[in-house]
Amino acid sequence: MKLIVKAAAVGLAVLALGACNKHTAAADNVVANTDAVADNIVAAADNKADNITAAASNKADAVRAAGENKAAVIDNMAKSGNTSTATTNTTTTTTKKK
Numbered sequence: 001m002k003l004i005v006k007a008a009a010v011g012l013a014v015l016a017l018g019a020c021n022k023h024t025a026a027a028d029n030v031v032a033n034t035d036a037v038a039d040n041i042v043a044a045a046d047n048k049a050d051n052i053t054a055a056a057s058n059k060a061d062a063v064r065a066a067g068e069n070k071a072a073v074i075d076n077m078a079k080s081g082n083t084s085t086a087t088t089n090t091t092t093t094t095t096k097k098k
Contacts, residue, residue, distance in 0.1 A: 023031065
């Protein structure tokens with residue numbers, strides 16, 4: 001998506017450059033405004049992608065931390081000799097082939 005938006009912005013810029021010195025001042029103003037809009041679209045896409053990446057990274061870090069915490073609990077139970085509850089939370093899933 002980000003690449004498509006950038007390609008569209010580049011396309012608009014190329015069209016604007018190709019039209020240099022062929023417009024009235026009012027038309028040049030329209031081109032400048034559309035360039036600004038295209039730049040804003042690209043910036044918004046970049047920001048959204050950055051936010052999605054940051055959120056995914058934060059979620060992954062939380063999952064890793066939860067796994068480390070669970071492992072620490074299991075290790076502590078094993079050290080204290082209480083291994084019975086450490087294995088009761090496991091789930092086995094089997095899939096039968098048809």
